[in-house]
Amino acid sequence: MLDPLADEYLQADEEDPALLFTAAYNEFSGPVFGYLRARGVDDPEAVTQDVFLALYPKLDSLRGGLQGAKTLLFSIAHARMVDHYRKRERTPDSAPYESDLDSRRAPSAEDQAFGHGEGLGVTELLADLNPDYREVLALRVVADLSLEETADIMGKSQGAVKQLQRRALSALRERALLRNGTS
Secondary structure (H helix, E strand, O other): OOOHHHHHHHHOOOOOHHHHHHHHHHHHHHHHHHHHHHOOOOOHHHHHHHHHHHHHHHHHHOOOHHHHHHHHHHHHHHHHHHHHHHHHHHOOOOOOOOHHHOOOOOOOHHHHHHOOOOOOOHHHHHHOOOHHHHHHHHHHHHOOOOHHHHHHHHOOOHHHHHHHHHHHHHHHHHHHHHHHOOO
16 A cells, blocks of 8 residues: 555656655655564664665666665665675674573563563564575565565565465464464
């Protein structure tokens, strides 16, 4: 569902890069943020802004209007996500928090706020999935990209993307059933 500015862009002169940028930001900033967050990027807000900053200089040569901007945005977001993991591989591991060494008597505010100890959340379920499964779910479900767009970004055929999505959803369903004790 397009927002009013996206409708205005489609009805106006499609050669206006400022209007295209505004419409693209309003329409796709949430899905780009969701994609980056689902893929485990440490600061998805900052990377989302970086993605849109990378889009802006390319608007003059962009073809395809709002749909072309969507494809380019998610291609840039995917590249930034890959860069994030490459950088993380080169960064030394930080020491994890060890609750056994914490001398506080009351539970931490973080544990209370996030309900730690109450089972796994969606992020933990996704973390156990095969990386290709996580990627296809993030692009198809979170980013709401088409099969063709997902296939282009992942460098796979549309049939392979369909199969990956089916297998990913099946694996996710199985994990959720096991987690809930209904299997």
